[in-house]
Amino acid sequence: MTHAHPHGGGMRTSIATVCLSGTLEDKLEAAAAAGFDGVEIFENDLIASPASPEEVGRLCADLGLSIELYQPFRDFEGVDEDRLHAGLRRAERKFDVMERLGTSTMLVCSTVSPHAVDDDELAAAQLRTLAEHASRRGIRIAYEALAWGRYVDTWARSWDIVRRGDHPALGLCLDSFHVLSREPSPSGIAGIPGEKLFFLQLADAPQLSMDVLQWSRHHRLFPRQGAFDLPTFLRDVLDTGYSGPLSLEVFNDVFRQSDPNRTAVDAMRSLRTLDEAVDHRGRAVATERAAVPATTGATTGTATGAAAGSLPGAAELTGHAFTELGVDARSAARVERALATMGFAHRGQHRSKPVQLWQQGTARVLLNTVDAGDEPGGVAEIRALAVDSLDPASSARRAEALLAPVLPRTRGPAEADLSSVAAPDGTAVFFCRTGAEDDVGWLSDFILTGTETAGGTGLARTDHVALTQPFDWFDEAGLFYRSVLGLEPHHDAEYAAPFGLMRSRAVTDVDGDVRIALNSTLLRRGEWAPGVPDPQHIAFASDDIFASAQAMRERGGEILPVPDNYYDDLEARLELDADLIARMRACDVLYDQDEHGAFFHLYTEMLGSRVFFEIVQRVGGYAGYGSVNAPVRMAAHRRSRLARR
Numbered sequence: 001m002t003h004a005h006p007h008g009g010g011m012r013t014s015i016a017t018v019c020l021s022g023t024l025e026d027k028l029e030a031a032a033a034a035g036f037d038g039v040e041i042f043e044n045d046l047i048a049s050p051a052s053p054e055e056v057g058r059l060c061a062d063l064g065l066s067i068e069l070y071q072p073f074r075d076f077e078g079v080d081e082d083r084l085h086a087g088l089r090r091a092e093r094k095f096d097v098m099e100r101l102g103t104s105t106m107l108v109c110s111t112v113s114p115h116a117v118d119d120d121e122l123a124a125a126q127l128r129t130l131a132e133h134a135s136r137r138g139i140r141i142a143y144e145a146l147a148w149g150r151y152v153d154t155w156a157r158s159w160d161i162v163r164r165g166d167h168p169a170l171g172l173c174l175d176s177f178h179v180l181s182r183e184p185s186p187s188g189i190a191g192i193p194g195e196k197l198f199f200l201q202l203a204d205a206p207q208l209s210m211d212v213l214q215w216s217r218h219h220r221l222f223p224r225q226g227a228f229d230l231p232t233f234l235r236d237v238l239d240t241g242y243s244g245p246l247s248l249e250v251f252n253d254v255f256r257q258s259d260p261n262r263t264a265v266d267a268m269r270s271l272r273t274l275d276e277a278v279d280h281r282g283r284a285v286a287t288e289r290a291a292v293p294a295t296t297g298a299t300t301g302t303a304t305g306a307a308a309g310s311l312p313g314a315a316e317l318t319g320h321a322f323t324e325l326g327v328d329a330r331s332a333a334r335v336e337r338a339l340a341t342m343g344f345a346h347r348g349q350h351r352s353k354p355v356q357l358w359q360q361g362t363a364r365v366l367l368n369t370v371d372a373g374d375e376p377g378g379v380a381e382i383r384a385l386a387v388d389s390l391d392p393a394s395s396a397r398r399a400e401a402l403l404a405p406v407l408p409r410t411r412g413p414a415e416a417d418l419s420s421v422a423a424p425d426g427t428a429v430f431f432c433r434t435g436a437e438d439d440v441g442w443l444s445d446f447i448l449t450g451t452e453t454a455g456g457t458g459l460a461r462t463d464h465v466a467l468t469q470p471f472d473w474f475d476e477a478g479l480f481y482r483s484v485l486g487l488e489p490h491h492d493a494e495y496a497a498p499f500g501l502m503r504s505r506a507v508t509d510v511d512g513d514v515r516i517a518l519n520s521t522l523l524r525r526g527e528w529a530p531g532v533p534d535p536q537h538i539a540f541a542s543d544d545i546f547a548s549a550q551a552m553r554e555r556g557g558e559i560l561p562v563p564d565n566y567y568d569d570l571e572a573r574l575e576l577d578a579d580l581i582a583r584m585r586a587c588d589v590l591y592d593q594d595e596h597g598a599f600f601h602l603y604t605e606m607l608g609s610r611v612f613f614e615i616v617q618r619v620g621g622y623a624g625y626g627s628v629n630a631p632v633r634m635a636a637h638r639r640s641r642l643a644r645r
């Protein structure tokens with residue numbers, strides 16, 4: 001079902017000033033720069049501004065922003081006569097402000113006042129009076145049920161009151177947080193008449209069991225960053241015939257402190273991604289890949305048109321093409337030795353740049369020599385990851401349409417015309433088509449050394465790339481990879497590690513050909529955490545990890561030692577074959593299992609400042625990343641670093 005929008009030009013996009021950090025002026029400039037059509041002005045932002053309402057109105061107009069809403073007006077309804085008159089007087093003064101700003105919709109949220117009474121008939125009558133006053137000024141009232149409202153705390157009850165109020169200037173404001181925090185799959189929204197739906201606020205959130213007010217005020221996220229089913233919610237709202245803006249209203253402790261320009265871009269990317277999810281999936285399947293023929297790079301009409309310009313569907317990805325490590329004079333030998341003992345061959349040398357190509361199977365690692373830093377052991381970090389796409393040009397256009405910063409070509413390791421964009425943490429993401437007939441030929445930038453990859457240790461391909469994200473960018477990064485590469489998030493996990501709580505989330509394509517694992521500390525890290533600047537790693541897939549481990553040891557490879565206690569615990573927890581445990585113990589192989597199958601993995605030591613390698617074997621469709629074993633790995637890395645001091 002497609003929604004031809006009545007105005008043809010697509011729905012307006014809007015963002016509440018409360019989503020962004022800084023002064024009102026900072027917020028407005030950031031919203032405009034990210035391409036929003038309008039804003040919700042939060043009263044506190046206006047009160048703190050030295051600009052008069054007229055000046056704010058003019059600034060918005062100059063920036064091309066409409067003021068879609070003024071909010072919030074609190075604790076109005078369900079009161080005695082004296083309080084009603086005080087409320088109406090207060091409202092008239094706010095209508096004055098709105099007139100001077102040039103905006104005509106005021107949000108009234110359901111009362112939390114101890115003076116209010118539980119009487120929907122009274123609330124409806126008083127809101128009708130408010131709407132009557134508003135309509136004389138050309139203003140409309142949008143009534144919103146706060147999830148923690150004193151009496152009115154569901155959308156259904158707020159809609160019932162609006163209906164009873166029965167005034168053309170009285171309508172409903174739906175806020176996805178208030179609705180979905182209480183009712184994950186609400187029914188009946190599509191039955192609201194579109195003309196009574198005055199405003200729509202969109203916010204996502206992680207699934208948390210906590211006080212709903214705290215949940216709302218601290219943990220909201222932009223759509224597709226959390227756990228709410230926003231595509232279905234938005235579909236329902238569009239089915240009403242709603243034609244107002246799609247407005248983001250996200251209260252989030254991190255966004256309140258972050259560069260507003262960056263947050264506004266994240267917000268716009270989120271809206272475009274949501275818009276596409278509504279459009280592509282119809283009603284039910286959240287994880288289905290967009291049914292767009294990848295090789296045509298076809299663009300899709302979107303449900304709301306909120307994706308300004310056209311958003312090419314995500315092209316099918318077929319694997320990791322390469323991962324680029326930056327190494328310096330001190331770390332290079334160690335990284336090269338680790339690759340050699342893992343059975344990689346130094347297969348090529350770049351024609352004009354200090355870049356080596358190492359390969360085994362289809363697993364490719366580029367070593368790019370960079371300037372030395374001051375880390376003990378030398379710099380070693382992941383600078384780029386490259387995916388193979390059936391249509392790299394379309395992938396690059398999609399990334400641009402999703403506001404990914406396009407990187408200058410000189411930044412890349414290749415001379416072929418490879419497009420790349422910067423992920424939130426600065427990692428470059430390249431789109432390749434390695435070995436295809438119409439390959440842009442990044443491999444031909446390398447002069448082959450003649451060393452062949454035969455005689456490796458049985459590593460077939462890159463299984464996943466794991467990137468540690470700065471605390472503040474975790475949700476932004478998850479949305480970035482999800483939307484730009486068309487991946488789906490899986491395996492959110494939290495675990496207690498030696499240096500703090502960790503959070504991990506993987507984003508993968510449907511076939512598991514491209515897997516990116518994101519990790520972060522759950523809280524900001526203090527001073528105590530070890531001198532490890534956020535480790536990163538590349539995992540390679542083996543079909544026989546014991547043979548790979550054996551071959552690696554024969555070449556003098558160092559496998560990260562795993563404590564005996566780990567195997568004793570494994571023996572206690574799981575009924576595994578004693579021989580199997582003995583083999584794991586002998587090879588320092590870790591183990592995990594899920595409902596699909598089993599997972600065996602081993603690690604190298606830390607190489608240089610922050611990189612190590614992993615070898616993994618997935619058996620029977622195991623879909624995770626062994627995060628249960630991460631604390632053991634972290635403790636072992638800590639020990640080996642101390643030993644090397």
Ligand SMILES: O=C(O)c1ccc(O)c(O)c1
Nearest residue numbers: 072109144175216217249
């Ligand atoms: O947290 C609040 O008080 C608050 C205020 C206005 C809103 O629109 C909202 O959703 C929440």
Ligand SMILES: [Mg+2]
Nearest residue numbers: 144175201249
């Ligand atoms: Mg709201």
